[in-house]
Amino acid sequence: MCGIWAFLGLNAGNYVVKLAPWLIHRGQEGVSFVCHVDGSLVRLSDVSTISSTLCLGHARYSTSGPYGVELQPIVLGNDFALVFNGTISNYVELISKLRDFGIGIRTNYDALVLAHYMRELLSRRGIDDGISELFHTLRGGYSIIAIWRDSLIVIRDPWGIRPLVIGSDGNGIAIASESAALEALGMTWREVEPGKALALHGSGREHWVEGPRVRRAYCALEYIYFLRPDSHFNGISVYDARRKLGMVLAHKEGNHDIDIVTPVPETARIAAEAYAEGIGKPIHELIIKNRYVGRSFIKPPRERSVNMYNVIRDIVKGRSISLVDDSIIRGDTFRKVLPRFRRSGTRAIHVRVSSPPIRYPCFMGMDFPTRRELVAHGRSIDEVRGYLGADSLVYLTVDELMDSIGTTELCTACFTGNYPFTINIDESEKAFSGDRVWESQAL
Ligand SMILES: O=P(O)(O)OC[C@H]1O[C@H](OP(=O)(O)OP(=O)(O)O)[C@H](O)[C@@H]1O
Ligand SMILES: NC(=O)CC[C@H](N)C(=O)O
Ligand code: SF4
Ligand SMILES: [Mg+2]
Structure with missing residues (x-):
């Protein structure tokens, strides 16, 4: 974008x-x-x-x-x-x-x-x-x-x-x-x-x-991830939308064995705060992202493999932690973050995502033009959990996404495969x- x-x-x-x-x-x-x-x-x-x-x-x-x-x-x-x-x-x-x-x-x-x-x-x-x-x-x-x-x-x-x-x-x-x-x-x-x-x-x-x-x-991923939280998109405050996404995630929480909530910086912070408030657990910044390297998802491929995360090892040791991110797309972030929690002796790692699984490519402004690069394509939620190495994994549904943002006038193609106009996925994958x-x- x-x-x-x-x-x-x-x-x-x-x-x-x-x-x-x-x-x-x-x-x-x-x-x-x-x-x-x-x-x-x-x-x-x-x-x-x-x-x-x-x-x-x-x-x-x-x-x-x-x-x-x-x-x-x-x-x-x-x-x-x-x-x-x-x-x-x-x-x-x-x-x-x-x-x-x-x-x-x-x-x-x-x-x-x-x-x-x-x-x-x-x-x-x-x-x-x-x-x-x-x-x-x-x-x-x-x-x-x-x-x-x-x-x-x-x-x-x-x-x-x-x-x-x-x-x-x-x-x-x-x-x-x-x-x-x-x-x-x-x-x-x-x-x-x-x-x-x-x-x-x-x-x-x-x-x-x-x-x-x-x-x-309207692109749902703009609300979830791309826009600044202090922007408005189609009359809707992005900040409000992200808080509601976090609240809905909290309503779905069925696990009572969570000690601490931690956001995956930067974008997930607002949803994570609302989620932590909703489940009544403390929120601590336990993942420290190198602030000088910018956003990782939008980097060109050769720059994506660089690690930019560290964890506060003494605090995560022996605890059950809920990690909140706004999205999982290629899975690069959790592939870097989760092993650091494991190595630090975290007792349980619960991944919570304030959006639905991304299973289809985007040909309308985001750079994930193939199904094969998407960690959730062709995988059930439990298979994604196993692939990432988490103890549990919860996403939102598309209905919960629309309720949180407050409109049904959304593009949700990367979640559902229903594009706003006719598109041939095989041909488009080749073109992009x-x-x-x-x-x-x-x-
Ligand atoms: O599953 P992935 O392929 O890793 O993509 C999803 C991640 O990428 C984005 O973060 P990014 O680092 O780009 O930006 P942020 O610092 O604004 O969160 C997004 O917020 C997720 O954390
Ligand atoms: N993300 C974008 O808006 C990309 C614009 C245009 N498709 C380009 O590649 O330059
Ligand atoms: S497929 Fe639609 S919702 Fe997903 S990133 Fe592209 S435009 Fe946004
Ligand atoms: Mg992020």
């Missing part, structure tokens, strides 16, 4: 630099910017002192194409730049559409295909019809901020899979993936509605374009799990 943001107004470079730290939890591969300067688009890693009234920022967590920061923002010629959060599930189909437009492109990078496709539609059909066609032909989770000639275009997918907010501090207009970023800079904000696109023109005129009306499918270092090459 990437972080995207933009500022339209005086000192735009300074604004986008200030917004960056509030969005880098969404992408750790690096941050990059593009600014409109004297009629040209300039791509830079530091724009704080640049004189510009329109800049875009991007923090990348790649789901497609080569890993690394240098691949967004995408700039095409002097008239088009794009930052994008999500995954274009049908990018292979768009490559054929581009071929019909006379553009040959050979890549496995969805954002590059999207950029060429969007620019082509805008230049051939104009802004309104171009965006409308984009809405009708893209499948996936996507929030997009693009510069097209002297206009800024902001788009949120019709399912509402990915978040996007727009706001202001009176000096200009800011757009960002998350509300917390705009609040941090003292701005007021509102969400861009799903299936809506805003075009802000150089003349100061603005207008909206509407996409198709489809069933809303190919060689991720294949060089992009526009012909």
Whole structure:
């Protein structure tokens, strides 16, 4: 999941630099910017002192194409730049559409295909019809901020899979993936509605374009893990949602032999606190995560194996501990954490998860595009417990997830295999799990 943001107004470079730290939890591969300067688009890693009234920022967590920061923002010629959060599930189909437009492109990078496709539609059909066609032909989770000639275009997918907010501090207009970023800079904000696109023109005129009306499918994993807890998504506080997830976990607790609850840092803390309150047990930080290494799940594969956890051995020894995490995806975290508890002489290890088992891949903005990498795929809950080496394991159900978040308008595809739109899992696995270092090459 990437972080995207933009500022339209005086000192735009300074604004986008200030917004960056509030969005880098969404992408750790690096941050990059593009600014409109004297009629040209300039791509830079530091724009704080640049004189510009329109800049875009991007923090990348790649789901497609080569890993690394240098691949967004995408700039095409002097008239088009794009930052994008999500995954274009049908990018292979768009490559054929581009071929019909006379553009040959050979890549496995969805954002590059999207950029060429969007620019082509805008230049051939104009802004309104171009965006409308984009809405009708893209499948996936996507929030997009693009510069097209002297206009800024902001788009949120019709399912509402990915978040996007727009706001202001009176000096200009800011757009960002998350509300917390705009609040941090003292701005007021509102969400861009799903299936809506805003075009802000150089003349100061603005207008909206509407996409198709489809069933809303807000990404459940955004609430569970991805968003900052001080953000709101579709009118729901992420903090509240995580507390409720923890409370429901507490209601399900049937084990009375628990001495201490400990969160698996960082994201699980809020759910773990609510769970500990609910079962009336003390909560202690017994897993110490190296705070300088960032999030582990979103790291590129070669960086994932590094251990970043230690435990407070003297306290866990001889005790029965309930470890609360927000999710188990590839199982990397528990594979690192659990043996440390065992070696320290923990009497019993109970794993509690504030979400359901993740059994299906995501092709809409998270980087787990294959069934084989998911620890719960093809395994019962008891088999996952045995595989991880826990004494007990409790997850939430999908109904409990929806009750806790307070809406049924969720994408739950990674739990259920029911995607918001028709998707061929075998084909999609091939499209997204190919060689991720294949060089992009526009012909
Ligand atoms: O089963 P896994 O494949 O390990 O994935 C799930 C884990 O990854 C995430 O933590 P992460 O370290 O990315 O971020 P956090 O510090 O915000 O919890 C998530 O919060 C789980 O702890
Ligand atoms: N996580 C994301 O939003 C990724 C955006 C885009 N698919 C990329 O790989 O750069
Ligand atoms: S499949 Fe899972 S991670 Fe992907 S969009 Fe749906 S809920 Fe989010
Ligand atoms: Mg975590």
